[in-house]
Amino acid sequence: MKHLLAPAALAGLAALAAASPAAAQSANEKINMVIAYDESECPVAKQGEVVVCEILVEEERYRIPSNLRYSDNPANQSLARQVDQIKYVGDFGAMSCSPAGAGGFTGCTQKFVEAWAADRSEAEGVRFGQLIEKARAERLSTIDADAAAEQERVEMIEREYMERLERERQGELPGDSALPSPAPQPPEG
Template sequence: MKHLIAPAAAFAALVAAGPAAAQGANEKINMVIAYSESECPVAKEGEVVVCEILVEEERYRIPSNLRYSDNPKNQSLARQVDQIKYVGDFGAMSCEPAGAGGFTGCNQKFVEAWAKDKSEAEAVRFGQLIEKARAERLSTIDEQAAAEQERVEMIEREYMQRLERERQGELPGEGQLPPPPK
């Protein structure tokens, strides 16, 4: 086995050294990132062009080797604020298993989560639609009620005017003389 490892290692070293040995001292290496083969430049004499073709959708994105980083400087400000928000969040009203009174904040967090879910639930949307329909209906009810009120008041005025005319008028048989006695 030892006899096979040594020749294999020597062969690997020779293959790895091949391109470096073939490269002349005056050859220039041009490394290009392109998004189609037509963008790759043609190699000139004494020049080696290495063209990496990326997907077109990646053209305006941050390079993948820079996208993911654990460096704290690369975190958004919102994430940093969220992390600071919970620093020292222990003790009473904290909803933590450790510390005196840590359990007391759990109920508050459950209530806050419930309220958030309730405010964003589908039923809220239906409630808003129902409220809108109710407001539209009530706006026409006011107009209808005002028209009905005006009609009733007109009927009452006509009735009162007729009663007044009847009071002012003569009663039947009032203007005639009584018949002579017999």
């Protein structure tokens, strides 16, 4: 039994000894994780330090991180939405949407319409609609400049063509220089 245990223990010690330099190296190294908006903001790694630098887009510098920006968690509702939800607490009577008091049912339709509008304004499709509208506006903003540049290019080509035609009209025709000029006519008289 001792003979079987000894080779297994030696193999385990050999594996531990082989892994220990890497484990010791990573245990002694300091890992510095940095979010930067330009490569010049990334710090230089010092001896015994690993620097992980993530470069983000400059427009994102002062925004809430994207993984926290869109959340379905009810705790992440805006204050305006929370106020709208508690607006009807303790409300009864006409326009209250409650079974208490005369005319309590009259506010239910209004409350349903407001809930529908709030859900629709915060729907995920609305964000895509906004992104599409932004992309469309960017594309349309360059159409006038592109059309003006194309018009200028076409006019330049037309001008060059007209100048070439004018030069050809004013130039000698092939074979004209070979013809003798007409002899001067004697004056009549």
